[in-house]
Amino acid sequence: MDAITGTAAGVPFTALPPSGTGNDRAPLIVTWHMLDAPRTDAAFAAALPMAGVPSWRVHLGMPLCGPRMVDGRLDRHLELAREDILLKYLGPIVHQAVEEFPAALAELRRQLPVDDQPIGVLGASLGGAVALQVLTAPPTPIGAVALVNPAVRVSAAVELLATGLDQPYVWTAESRRAADDLDFVDRAGELSGEPPLLLVSGERDHPALREDAFSLVKTLRGRYARPDEIELATVPDLAHSLADEPGLEPAPQLPTTAAVDGVLTRWFVRRFATQ
Secondary structure, eight states, rough: OOOOOEEEEEEEEEEOOOOSSSSSSEEEEEEEEOOSSSSSHHHHHHHHHTTTTSSEEEEETTTTSSGSSSGTTHHHHHHHHHHOIIIIIHHHHHHHHHHHHHHHHHHHHHOBBBBBSEEEEEETTTHHHHHHHHHHSSSSOOOEEEESSOBBBBBHHHHHHHHHHHHOOOOOOOHHHHHHHBBTTTTTSSOOOOOOOOOETTSSHHHHHHHHHHHHHHHEEEEEGGGGEEEEEEEEESSSSSSSSOSSHHHHHHHHHHHHHHHHHHHHHHHHTTT
């Protein structure tokens, strides 16, 4: 399985072609990686290749990550976080990723032989917030959504990072508004349509993130006409990250990540088989 790398409207990507489809056009799954390891599109593609899914899996690079790191420095992330975790770091990354997606998607459709059926989206950690924000106003029909250890409420990610930096976050009226805008439990009613959604939660993920994930699942099941379209899968022994540090380059799958890859593969195969 040879990866294709390139840029789409300025967004770096790693694309994995479907197997066994010949020259036919195939469905498209778009992903956004985490800021923890694996923290680039190439590393994420290696961690979760989903090789058995008969679709293009296009892993987009997040802003400030990989080739878009400021001055090529990973430690610049910490500098921005110390300035303001939400307003200078997490929030701008999510909003830029969402804003640049429509143009990137249009360019991907020109570059790759993808079909015109509804796409799948996948987001991990902060990439999960990107996927959910895209779902509030999708630029194209979305037929399936998968989340892995997602930041369902960005406020939880802020507090976790503040603890890691040993720098308590000082909330202001502005940052509270920004956090409310990225609270997808409270905003569940704004998610467009009722696409099937799979949430994969690591048994050893941060308790706050797991609690928010469970809240989103419960809320969506209460809103969907078909609650069984919302699935929750817990992966034993899985912590938050999906790769060893530094997570910048492709690396062999960890056993727990292989388990996640299997869950995602089976779910997407089933979903695309029914479209």
